[in-house]
Amino acid sequence: MKKVLTIAGSDCSGGAGIQADLKTFSAHGVYGMSVITAVTAQNTQGVFAVEDISRDVIAKQIEAIFDDIEVDGLKIGMVSQVQTIEVIAEKLRHYSPETVVLDPVMVSKSGYHLLNPEAEATLIKDLLPLAMIVTPNIPEAEVMTNMSINTLKQMEDSAKAIYQMGAKNVFLKGGHLENEATDILYDGQEFSYYSSPRIATKNTHGTGCTLSSAITANLALGYTLHQAVVRAKEYITIAIEHSLSIGKGVGPTHHFYTLYKKAGLIK
Numbered sequence: 001m002k003k004v005l006t007i008a009g010s011d012c013s014g015g016a017g018i019q020a021d022l023k024t025f026s027a028h029g030v031y032g033m034s035v036i037t038a039v040t041a042q043n044t045q046g047v048f049a050v051e052d053i054s055r056d057v058i059a060k061q062i063e064a065i066f067d068d069i070e071v072d073g074l075k076i077g078m079v080s081q082v083q084t085i086e087v088i089a090e091k092l093r094h095y096s097p098e099t100v101v102l103d104p105v106m107v108s109k110s111g112y113h114l115l116n117p118e119a120e121a122t123l124i125k126d127l128l129p130l131a132m133i134v135t136p137n138i139p140e141a142e143v144m145t146n147m148s149i150n151t152l153k154q155m156e157d158s159a160k161a162i163y164q165m166g167a168k169n170v171f172l173k174g175g176h177l178e179n180e181a182t183d184i185l186y187d188g189q190e191f192s193y194y195s196s197p198r199i200a201t202k203n204t205h206g207t208g209c210t211l212s213s214a215i216t217a218n219l220a221l222g223y224t225l226h227q228a229v230v231r232a233k234e235y236i237t238i239a240i241e242h243s244l245s246i247g248k249g250v251g252p253t254h255h256f257y258t259l260y261k262k263a264g265l266i267k
């Protein structure tokens with residue numbers, strides 16, 4: 001069985017972060033492991049508290065995994081603080097895993113800064129070069145490039161600018177624009193486009209976490225980058241289509257729809 005790791009924050013309500021990542025991994029039939037960078041108190045309505053895990057305990061979690069278990073794919077989500085980023089980068093440089101997906105999580109859908117704004121430059125400097133692919137949403141790409149993005153052309157310009165910062169592949173998600181949900185991949189030479197009809201739902205809590213975990217799982221399973229992205233886009237589209245009206249706010253995606261349907265548990 002392929003073994004896949006998420007380095008991210010915990011979302012106690014189970015919609016985003018570590019919890020979304022592990023559900024996505026399970027749905028892909030890979031063995032999920034987690035290094036927790038921060039514990040958040042959040043739900044479908046907002047983020048109410050965050051406690052960052054110490055540098056030392058993050059280091060120990062990473063060592064505990066890599067010193068014992070082969071890691072076939074790894075994703076990085078919420079990293080909170082400069083010291084969190086520095087210790088992750090130091091450990092990854094030591095263990096040099098090949099397949100690293102970086103989701104540069106910055107602000108939650110409810111507007112909470114999950115990444116300290118002072119740590120944005122460190123994330124770009126220390127983590128971008130270690131990643132095989134980086135998956136910003138539009139607000140994150142705007143922060144990274146200081147550009148405003150309202151059109152597909154502006155998405156392309158921003159993806160190019162992120163590539164020039166040292167990313168090997170840039171997957172810019174278009175969920176925050178109107179019309180179709182079009183994401184783009186830039187590999188330094190050409191653009192590929194991945195579109196799906198926009199689904200009319202408010203339940204998109206954790207979509208970014210889910211998508212980057214699905215890319216990671218598919219890469220670990222041996223798919224090429226392009227195949228992994230196509231499969232992940234299919235996965236997130238089904239997960240949003242069957243998203244769950246759990247809680248009073250922005251509900252989570254459905255990770256097991258396809259599995260349950262195949263098993264005859266959903267008619």
Ligand SMILES: Nc1ncnc2c1ncn2[C@@H]1O[C@H](COP(=O)(O)OP(=O)(O)O)[C@@H](O)[C@H]1O
Pocket residue numbers: 136137138173174175176181182183196197198199200201204206207208209211233236237240
């Ligand atoms: N309403 C929607 N209908 C269909 N796909 C969507 C919708 N909202 C987001 N997506 C897709 O979900 C994925 C995550 O999108 P996005 O919302 O841009 O990221 P984030 O969750 O990081 O803010 C992307 O593939 C995007 O195109």
Ligand SMILES: Cc1ncc(COP(=O)(O)O)c(N)n1
Pocket residue numbers: 008009010011016017018040077078105107108109114204205206207208209210
């Ligand atoms: C611990 C944690 N990590 C990431 C997100 C971003 O979630 P979204 O994908 O909805 O932007 C979150 N809300 N909480």
